[in-house]
Amino acid sequence: MVQPRFRSRSLRRVHRRTPTGDNVIHYERRKPGKPQCRDCGKYLIGVARGIVAQIKKLSKTQKRPERPYGGVLCSGCMRKVMVQKAKGMVKQDG
Amino acid sequence: MxxxxxxxxxxxxxxxxxxxxxxxxxxxxxxxxxxxxxxxxxxxxxxxxxxxxxxxxxxxxxxxxxxxxxxAGFDFKEPKEGEARDKKQKPVKIRKSLQKHLDKPEESKLDNKKESKIKKVVKKKTSSKKE
The missing domain is CATH 2.30.30.30 (SH3 type barrels.)
Known part of the structure; x- marks a missing residue:
C-alpha cells in the first residue's frame, strides 16, 4: 500500500531498478517550468534547470548568462533594448 | 568604413x-x-x-x-578597477590567561617554562600585526 503522503501527485514518480532487480518507485520533487524571455516568450538558453534545492547550491555565474538582463530577456530582445538605449545617447548637435 | x-x-x-x-x-x-x-x-x-x-x-x-x-561629452562614472581591498587588520587574539600574565606578570601563576613559550607566541602575533 502506498504511504498516504505519497498519494498526492505533487511529487513525481520515478521508476528505478535496484541492483537486486526489483522495480521500485522513487518519489522526487518536480522541476519548475522552463524560464522564458519576458518580451517574446522564447525559452531561455543557459539558465540552470532542476530541483530548486540543487540550483540554489550553484554559483551565480552557473545560474544565468553573464550579460545584462541575463536570465530575463533572450539575447535578441536584450539587443533591441540596448539599441534603444544607444538611440537615446546620440547627440543631436554633433 | x-x-x-x-x-x-x-x-x-x-x-x-x-x-x-x-x-x-x-x-x-x-x-x-x-x-x-x-x-x-x-x-x-x-x-x-x-x-x-x-x-x-x-x-x-x-x-x-x-x-x-x-x-566628447559622454558622462560616466569611472569603473572600479580590480584593486586589492584594504584588508582590515584583525585584532590579535590572545588567551585571557596569557593577557593577564602579560599585564601583571607578578600575580600570574604560570611557570617560567611556559613564560618563554608565551613570549614566543606573542612575538609572532604582534610582529605579523605590524606588517
Missing part, C-alpha cells in the same frame, strides 16, 4: 550597454574596441555607433580612450 575613434555602444554580450571607442580596425568585419568595455576584438554587428568621434590615435591606451570619451 569604420574609422579609429568612432564612439559606439556595445549591444551584445557581457559588456552590452557599455560605451566604447574604436581603437584599431582589424578588417572589414572586426575592430578593436576599448573604453568602458574590456579591450576586445569586436564584430561590427555587436556595435551601435553613436555618430560622434573621440580624439584618439590608433592603438590608444584605455585611460586615453576614457579621457577622450569624456571630452
Amino acid at each position: 569604420v574609422k579609429v575613434g568612432e564612439i559606439a555602444l556595445k549591444i551584445a554580450g557581457r559588456d552590452a550597454g557599455q560605451l566604447c571607442a574604436v581603437v584599431d580596425v582589424v578588417d572589414d568585419k572586426f575592430v578593436l574596441v576599448d573604453g568602458l568595455t574590456r579591450r576586445k576584438k569586436c564584430n561590427l554587428i555587436h556595435l551601435e555607433f553613436l555618430g560622434s568621434q573621440a580624439k584618439i590615435k590608433k592603438g590608444a591606451k584605455t585611460e586615453e580612450v576614457r579621457k577622450a570619451l569624456k571630452e
